[in-house]
Amino acid sequence: xxxxxxxxxxxxxxxxxxxxxxxxxxxxxxxxxxxxxxxxxxxxxxxxxxxxxxxxxxxxxxxxxxxxxxxxxxxxxxxxxxxxxxxxxxxxxxxxxxxxxxxxxxxxxxxxxxxxxxxxxxxxxxxxxxxxxxxxxxxxxxxxxxxxxxxxxxxxxxxxxxxxxxxxxxxxxxxxxxxxxxxxxxxxxxxxxxxxxxxxxxxxxxxxxxxxxxxxxxxxxxxxxxxxxxxxxxxxxxxxxxxxxxxxxxxxxxxxxxxxx
Numbered sequence: 001x002x003x004x005x006x007x008x009x010x011x012x013x014x015x016x017x018x019x020x021x022x023x024x025x026x027x028x029x030x031x032x033x034x035x036x037x038x039x040x041x042x043x044x045x046x047x048x049x050x051x052x053x054x055x056x057x058x059x060x061x062x063x064x065x066x067x068x069x070x071x072x073x074x075x076x077x078x079x080x081x082x083x084x085x086x087x088x089x090x091x092x093x094x095x096x097x098x099x100x101x102x103x104x105x106x107x108x109x110x111x112x113x114x115x116x117x118x119x120x121x122x123x124x125x126x127x128x129x130x131x132x133x134x135x136x137x138x139x140x141x142x143x144x145x146x147x148x149x150x151x152x153x154x155x156x157x158x159x160x161x162x163x164x165x166x167x168x169x170x171x172x173x174x175x176x177x178x179x180x181x182x183x184x185x186x187x188x189x190x191x192x193x194x195x196x197x198x199x200x201x202x203x204x205x206x207x208x209x210x211x212x213x214x215x216x217x218x219x220x221x222x223x224x225x226x227x228x229x230x231x232x233x234x235x236x237x238x239x240x241x242x243x244x245x246x247x248x249x250x251x252x253x254x255x256x257x258x259x260x261x
Contacts, residue, residue, distance in 0.1 A: 031251075034130060035112070039126065039127040040119060042123045052123070065082065065091070068081040069109070073094045073096060073106075074106040078095045078188075078210075090138070091141045092138075095134050097190060098208075099258075104132055108132040109133055111130060125139060134247075136210075144212050145245075146217050146220065148244065152225070160235050161197070161235050163198065168235060170195050171205070171239070176226075182218060183215040190207070203250055204250065205249070206249045207246070207247075209221055218246065222246050224243070225242075225243055229241065237251075
């Protein structure tokens, strides 16, 4: 085969590979920091300040729980673990979004473990939210219990919608749809959907709960989270609310899998 023909064939193969990869990757950079949010009982201060004194038994138990979670989660995308007794017992949960593949799940779990060591003093409790996963541990057994009222994070750093009233109405309907999907059997506590606003704008919505929650509790958490859009994000083309047990988000670009333009 002539050299020019070989180069042409190679170019076609590379183009085909690029198109295939683009169909399974998010097309836009995620507009939030990583982690998206964190909540630590004793956050590590920035250098050169000295980290707080912590209970070494609790720290060791946290490390054991987190290591077990990180090792387990890529298989099922959801894991819980506990270690220790009495006041030094630690309970942990690590969940990857159900639409994320095992490789991205494993990478997010490793990132969460590293961020935990960097940001939190390994004492008491912590929650870290990422684009593709969520890590939490506590000295109290929280599995199956609702966590939404004492702490939450909102983001509304998007531009204003051209037609705020029509946009908000569409977001409301879309979030109701994805919330219903998230609590439906077999959905792994994740609901996603797409809606049009006029001829030019597409809105993508997502609702997710931690998978230890019963459907009725998940539904209540999502309803409360969606209601926060009325105070944080009215008329904005971007909205994100994070609770300890659930999250809701909408964007004007694809951010979940499979990508639907």
